[in-house]
Every structure is written in structure tokens, then in C-alpha cells.
Amino acid sequence: MTDAVWIIAKRVINQIGRDHRTVAMILIVPLVVMTLIGLSFPDLRVLDYIAPALLAALALFFGFLLTGISFLRERSQGTMERLTVSPVTRLDIVVGYLCGFFVFALIQTFIILFYTIYVFDINYRGQLWEILVFQMVVIIGAVNLGIFISSFARNEFQMVQFIPLVILPQMFMGGLLWPVEQMPDYLQWFAHILPLTYAVDGMREIMLNGMNLLDVWVDLAVQAGFAMLTSVLAAITLRKGAVG
Amino acid sequence: MTDVAVSVNHLTFSFGHREVLKDLSLQIPTGIAFGLLGPNGAGKTTLIRLLVGLLKPKSGDIHILGQLISRKKALFIGYMPQLQSLYNELTVRQNVEFFARIYRLHDKAKRTQQVEKVLKLVDLWERRNDAVQSLSGGMKQRTSMACAIVHNPPLLFLDEPTVGLDPELRVSFWEFFSTLTKQGATLIISSHTMDDAAHCDRLGFIRDGKVIAEGTPNELKLATGTAQTSLEDAFLYFVRQGKDARND
Ligand SMILES: Nc1ncnc2c1ncn2[C@@H]1O[C@H](COP(=O)(O)OP(=O)(O)OP(=O)(O)O)[C@@H](O)[C@H]1O
Numbered sequence: 074m075t076d077a078v079w080i081i082a083k084r085v086i087n088q089i090g091r092d093h094r095t096v097a098m099i100l101i102v103p104l105v106v107m108t109l110i111g112l113s114f115p116d117l118r119v120l121d122y123i124a125p126a127l128l129a130a131l132a133l134f135f136g137f138l139l140t141g142i143s144f145l146r147e148r149s150q151g152t153m154e155r156l157t158v159s160p161v162t163r164l165d166i167v168v169g170y171l172c173g174f175f176v177f178a179l180i181q182t183f184i185i186l187f188y189t190i191y192v193f194d195i196n197y198r199g200q201l202w203e204i205l206v207f208q209m210v211v212i213i214g215a216v217n218l219g220i221f222i223s224s225f226a227r228n229e230f231q232m233v234q235f236i237p238l239v240i241l242p243q244m245f246m247g248g249l250l251w252p253v254e255q256m257p258d259y260l261q262w263f264a265h266i267l268p269l270t271y272a273v274d275g276m277r278e279i280m281l282n283g284m285n286l287l288d289v290w291v292d293l294a295v296q297a298g299f300a301m302l303t304s305v306l307a308a309i310t311l312r313k314g315a316v317g
Numbered sequence: 318m319t320d321v322a323v324s325v326n327h328l329t330f331s332f333g334h335r336e337v338l339k340d341l342s343l344q345i346p347t348g349i350a351f352g353l354l355g356p357n358g359a360g361k362t363t364l365i366r367l368l369v370g371l372l373k374p375k376s377g378d379i380h381i382l383g384q385l386i387s388r389k390k391a392l393f394i395g396y397m398p399q400l401q402s403l404y405n406e407l408t409v410r411q412n413v414e415f416f417a418r419i420y421r422l423h424d425k426a427k428r429t430q431q432v433e434k435v436l437k438l439v440d441l442w443e444r445r446n447d448a449v450q451s452l453s454g455g456m457k458q459r460t461s462m463a464c465a466i467v468h469n470p471p472l473l474f475l476d477e478p479t480v481g482l483d484p485e486l487r488v489s490f491w492e493f494f495s496t497l498t499k500q501g502a503t504l505i506i507s508s509h510t511m512d513d514a515a516h517c518d519r520l521g522f523i524r525d526g527k528v529i530a531e532g533t534p535n536e537l538k539l540a541t542g543t544a545q546t547s548l549e550d551a552f553l554y555f556v557r558q559g560k561d562a563r564n565d
């Protein structure tokens with residue numbers, strides 16, 4: 074890790090931290106979502122089933138959206154140009170963003186975890202650190218996906234419209250609300266090319282069935298592969314916009 | 318140190334089909350303020366972006382501080398883009414501090430001192446804790462300048478640094494630029510105004526992606542043949558000459 078990574082991470086955290094409304098939403102939105110789901114499924118077993126999946130899904134959603142928009146701004150306001158000219162490397166920038174957003178994603182993960190455990194009185198079995206490691210891999214993929222996709226958007230309007238294209242299908246098809254096995258064959262096939270499907274499955278295995286990271290190695294490997302693929306794509310497209 | 322800071326040979330560049338720079342050659346000695354003068358769309362910004370390595374030449378080569386352009390030189394270069402490229406949510410000080418750290422001013426005491434120095438220099442010390450988005454246009458411009466100079470680069474590219482500044486600040490900026498060149502730094506400054514041009518040690522008049530004249534302000538004035546010309550007249554003279562040459 075170079076110093077530049079921490080400098081960039083700190084700036085990302087500072088930047089979001091100074092935007093109080095965004096911080097408030099990062100904290101409150103997961104609570105609202107969990108409460109709504111809690112109220113609409115009075116059967117606590119359903120909540121049991123959904124909460125782990127939601128951890129993964131929110132990590133993907135916020136990691137993607139926050140990075141996407143931040144990067145878009147970095148490009149359009151010209152600071153990317155400054156960074157490109159400076160001594161920092163592309164890797165510094167990508168990893169810096171990753172570390173910055175990881176802090177917020179981590180906070181969200183804790184909020185959902187404790188809210189469901191203490192308010193909805195749900196029992197989880199998995200180890201906390203294993204949950205966090207798994208989440209971290211999901212977040213790496215999400216942040217890099219955000220950087221990559223942001224190079225196809227010219228403004229915030231366009232960026233937001235990538236949500237129904239990139240994120241929503243994964244939420245509906247990835248086993249978040251109903252099991253993948255209950256879907257028609259061709260949709261199951263589709264579900265198995267979506268990274269979130271594996272993230273949801275992995276989180277459930279860890280949190281509901283008390284499995285460890287080795288037991289869910291296939292899910293973890295898919296997440297890691299996705300994270301690697303998106304980092305390469307992110308690094309390739311990083312300077313786009315700055316280069317003009 | 319070589320005595321040529323920037324050397325450009327037969328540089329050509331296009332955006333798509335539009336050829337923006339045409340076989341442009343230019344030598345800029347170290348330790349001077351070099352003015353890039355030219356009308357809107359002449360190619361000043363494009364040339365600067367090529368010089369800092371943001372764009373790749375179609376043909377020709379660029380040497381910076383004696384070497385072919387490369388990332389190794391990044392620490393020695395300061396760049397102030399034409400558009401104020403700042404983090405709007407952050408304060409003035411956070412912006413300058415960020416770039417100071419990016420340019421490896423790791424020692425905290427030294428960095429704090431340096432940040433304070435440039436903030437006072439651009440006359441924003443009082444506003445240091447205000448978010449950039451709450452500043453006036455000229456103040457943003459000055460913040461942008463502070464970010465470009467905070468690491469004391471020996472080679473500084475400033476794309477229209479004096480736009481939007483009031484006369485008093487213009488004067489103090491030019492005083493500061495001359496202290497920099499006295500310390501041996503090289504400044505490449507683009508501008509439209511002949512007021513800026515008069516402050517430069519050497520000038521390059523650019524039009525349609527070509528250097529149409531190059532020299533000290535006095536040389537350029539004398540070249541027109543009349544002693545009492547202004548730089549403005551000199552520029553127009555060279556523009557007309559270029560047109561005549563083309564029509565021949
Ligand atoms: N990103 C771009 N894509 C396509 N064409 C561009 C781009 N940037 C600049 N150009 C074109 O290149 C030419 C030179 O532009 P440039 O910005 O270098 O001019 P300039 O001398 O800096 O002008 P100004 O004084 O207005 O800043 C113009 O014709 C412009 O339209």
C-alpha cells in the first residue's frame with residue numbers, strides 16, 4: 074500500500090463526510106429498507122432469510138452508485154485530469170476509492186446486522202469476521218463496477234439510469250426475495266451468470282447455516298473473480314474523460 | 318538541469334478529423350515566463366495538455382526537462398487546468414492540502430507551513446475553511462492556482478491563470494510569477510490578454526495550431542517595423558502576414 078492510497082481514501086471519506094445529507098441517507102436508508110421488509114413479512118423466518126441477502130445487495134447498490142457518481146464528478150469537474158498529471162498511479166486511485174467507500178459500506182453492514190439482531194431479534198450463526206471478509210470482496214466488485222460504468226455516462230442522469238440496467242436485474246433474479254431454485258429454468262440459468270446470486274448465496278450460507286469461508290469457496294471465488302475482472306476494466310477506463 | 322525546459326518538435330495533433338496542432342515546433346528555455354498567446358480555439362489548451370502528458374501526439378516529439386515526456390517527471394510539474402478543477406464540497410484548505418500530499422509533501426510541519434504560505438499568497442487565508450462551492454469565481458481560480466503551485470514545481474503550466482482576477486490580484490500574481498522565475502522555475506502561461514503578454518519574458522503567438530511568431534515582447538514589436546507598436550498590433554501584424562503568405 075502506498076501513501077497515495079490513504080491520501081485518496083481520506084479525501085473520499087472527507088468529501089462524503091462533509092455532505093451531511095448523504096451521510097444521513099447512508100445511515101438511514103438501510104434502516105428504512107429493513108423496517109419496511111420487517112413489516113411486510115410478519116413471519117420472522119422470512120426476515121431471517123432476507124437480511125443476509127440484503128447486506129450483499131445494499132453493498133453492491135451503494136458501492137456501485139456512490140463510486141459511480143463520485144467518479145463521474147471527478148471526471149467532469151476536471152480533478153481527474155489533475156490526478157492523472159500528478160505522481161499517483163491508476164492503482165492508487167482505484168484502491169484509494171475502494172478503501173474510502175469500504176468505510177461507509179462497513180458502517181451499513183454493521184447497522185443492518187445489529188438492527189436485525191437487536192430489533193427483530195434474529196439469530197445468526199456465522200462468524201462476524203467471515204461475514205465482513207465476504208462483504209469486502211462484494212464491495213470491491215461493486216466499487217470497481219461503479220468506476221467502470223461511470224466511464225460510459227456523461228452526467229448523473231445517465232449514471233442513475235444504469236441502475237435499472239445493472240443493479241435491478243440482479244436484485245430480482247439473484248435470489249434476494251425468492252429462491253433461485255423456484256424460478257423457471259431459463260431464469261435460473263440467467264441468475265447463475267449474475268454475481269449477486271453468488272453473493273446472496275454465500276451470505277446466507279455463512280449467516281444462516283453457520284458455514285465458514287472455506288465452505289462457501291465457490292461463492293467467494295466467483296466474487297473474487299468478478300472483483301478482479303471489474304478492477305481490470307476500471308483500470309483500463311480510469312483515464313477516460315481525463316484524456317478527452 | 319538543461320537550459321531548455323520544454324522542447325517540441327514537429328508536433329501534430331487531431332481530435333478526430335479536426336487537426337488542432339499542425340507541425341508545431343517550440344523551444345522554451347528554463348527560468349523564464351513563457352506566454353502562449355492566441356485567440357479562442359487556437360490550440361493553447363490542447364498544446365498544454367500535450368505537454369503535461371494528458372494527450373498523446375499524433376506525430377512529433379516532446380521533451381520535458383531534457384527527457385522524452387514520461388510519468389517520472391510528474392513530481393516536477395505543476396498544472397493548473399483552464400477549468401477550475403477542484404473538489405467543491407471540500408474547503409479551500411482541504412483542496413490545497415490534498416494536492417500537497419499527492420505531491421509527496423509528507424512531512425506534516427513542512428506541509429502545513431507550505432499550505433499556509435500559498436494560501437496567503439493567493440489571498441485566501443481568511444477563507445481557508447470555506448467550502449469551495451461557496452467561493453466567488455475569482456476565488457475558485459485562486460484556489461486552483463494554489464493547488465498547482467503548492468509543491469514548488471520547477472516547471473509550471475498555467476492555463477489562463479489570470480482570467481477573472483481583479484487588477485490588484487493580477488499585479489500581485491505577476492509579482493509572484495517573477496519571484497518564481499528568479500528562483501529558476503519555468504512558467505508556461507496561456508492567455509488572451511496583451512496585458513499578461515507584456516509581463517512575459519518570451520512569447521509565442523499561436524493561431525490555428527501553429528506558432529506564427531516567437532520572441533521577447535520587444536523583438537516581436539520591433540519585427541513589425543514600427544517602433545511605437547503595441548503587442549496587440551504586433552499580434553495582428555503577424556496574423557495578417559500569415560494570411561498573406563497563405564494567399565500567395
Ligand atoms: N475534447 C475535444 N474534442 C474535440 N475537439 C476539441 C476538444 N478540445 C478542444 N477541441 C478543439 O480543438 C481546438 C483548439 O482548442 P483549445 O481548447 O486548445 O483552444 P484554446 O486556444 O485553448 O482556446 P481558448 O482560448 O478558448 O481556451 C478547437 O477547435 C476546439 O474545438
Ligand SMILES: [Mg+2]
Pocket residue numbers: 361362363399476
Ligand atoms: Mg484554452
